[in-house]
Amino acid sequence: MQSPVADRRPQSFDRVLSSMCTEPHPAAREAAERFLATNPGDPATYETVAELEREVVADLARLAEHPAVDDAEGAPTERVTDDTDTVESAYGYVTSGGTEANIQAVRAAREQTDANDPNVVVPASAHFSFQKAAAVLDVELREVPTHPVDGNPEQAGRVDLDALTAAVDEETAAVVAVAGSTEYGRVDPVPAVADAAQTVDAAVHVDAAWGGFALPFTDHDWSFADAPVDTITIDPHKLGQAAVPAGGLLAREPATLDSLAVDTPYLETHAQATLTGTRSGAGVASARAAFDALYPDGYRAAHERATELAAWLDTELRQRGYEVRPRDLPIVAVALPESLLAALREAGWKLSPTAAGEARVVCMPHVDRSALEAFLTDLDRLR
Ligand SMILES: Cc1ncc(COP(=O)(O)O)c(C=O)c1O
Known part of the structure; x- marks a missing residue:
């Protein structure tokens, strides 16, 4: 039997890397x-x-x-x-x-x-x-x-x-x-x-x-x-x-x-x-x-933070020898071997591929440097 709804919790955002939705702002949640x-x-x-x-x-x-x-x-x-x-x-x-x-x-x-x-x-x-x-x-x-x-x-x-x-x-x-x-x-x-x-x-x-x-x-x-x-x-x-x-x-x-x-x-x-x-x-x-x-400062700051995070991840991935696709906005699409993508998913990372097979990291507000460091640690362990 399923446990009652009251006992269930939604997913945590800790390992959600490819979603285009995020934690609502606290004021948005309340409203x-x-x-x-x-x-x-x-x-x-x-x-x-x-x-x-x-x-x-x-x-x-x-x-x-x-x-x-x-x-x-x-x-x-x-x-x-x-x-x-x-x-x-x-x-x-x-x-x-x-x-x-x-x-x-x-x-x-x-x-x-x-x-x-x-x-x-x-x-x-x-x-x-x-x-x-x-x-x-x-x-x-x-x-x-x-x-x-x-x-x-x-x-x-x-x-x-x-x-x-x-x-x-x-x-x-x-x-x-x-x-x-x-x-x-x-x-x-x-x-x-x-x-x-x-x-x-x-x-x-x-x-x-x-x-x-x-x-x-x-x-x-x-x-x-x-x-x-x-x-x-x-x-x-x-x-x-x-x-x-x-x-x-x-x-x-x-x-x-x-x-x-x-x-x-x-x-x-x-x-x-x-x-x-x-x-x-x-x-x-x-x-x-x-x-x-x-608006506007919070959105500007969120965009600047995401842009810097994407640039940092881009550099880290290239240093490991992976190809990263060009972007205008902070989505890091990286060509990872299919087996590695599968292993990362197996390790709990919510990572979806492009149609061509690259892994997509969408730098949403809930994605931070510590999450990406943990991701890279898993990537190094599994590759
Ligand atoms: C560019 C673009 N257009 C439209 C959509 C569809 O939006 P929704 O899933 O909110 O219907 C998405 C969803 O990711 C998107 O990225």
Whole structure:
């Protein structure tokens, strides 16, 4: 018989090296618990959490340099819908995660295109959520190659722009750029991707699900201000240090959210743009609390710490003779023999491989120098 739930504990984060989620910030944990019994899917009933959600959208809009952000006071991301008193955000919402945000970005592009047989062009580095989007929305997914990760370090792992340009056509509804790839932490050249999209009048979506809370502290071009980007995915439940589930979808234009809205006759509000119905207010409240506690200095410090840690691990691994892949954001992908990767997993390290087989160490806030020293000790023992 299973032991009672009350006696069970979740995993410790000590040996979790490949997850893109982390321990929530203490303020985020507390806010999540406080707002457990709320549903932002019904904003007229659960008003406080609905207000918090609009604030989270403003927070994310600030990170992504949304044109509606007012420098002094935050983003004027509120509007009154036509047929109710209810104020909702015109520029995005808190999703269940990056998967929902990516599905909705593809859905909005499909709703807004004139194409008869729409396709979406994605780099091979794109997260598998785009495969789900293509399947549920019945759009063609055109995957274009990225440059080889063991090739020219300048381009390695980033989308091949020539291939992307060749793949777009009049039926392309959206082109996706990845800003912080899941496997290698690479950032695609977003302005050049947007140029290619504009030749065929396609929407531009940036998947910064993981990278979005680090990129503002780098000099990469990825935001609404850097290129004619239409939609962006940014997840508070990853580097934002919020509790799961808290993802984010942002749109440059209110029309994008409108294209997603359906009528909701039995609620007090009359339209809903989200994919899910009842949603977690815990994720929303925790995202707001984490942002309040950490923006901007805490997020900047977390990014700088992770960058230094990744550089240190990179050096340690190279000194042992292993090849480490180029990165833009702190994910250390290292080519380890398959048997060694298996032995490390056997020793309790939660380490997942890339499709090509490298081990990925994602330098999340819970990963520190002492954990990585213990990891290297095991690696030296087992190799
Ligand atoms: C770049 C990117 N996009 C989307 C996702 C999907 O996010 P979620 O697992 O929150 O649905 C991930 C998850 O790791 C990701 O790394």
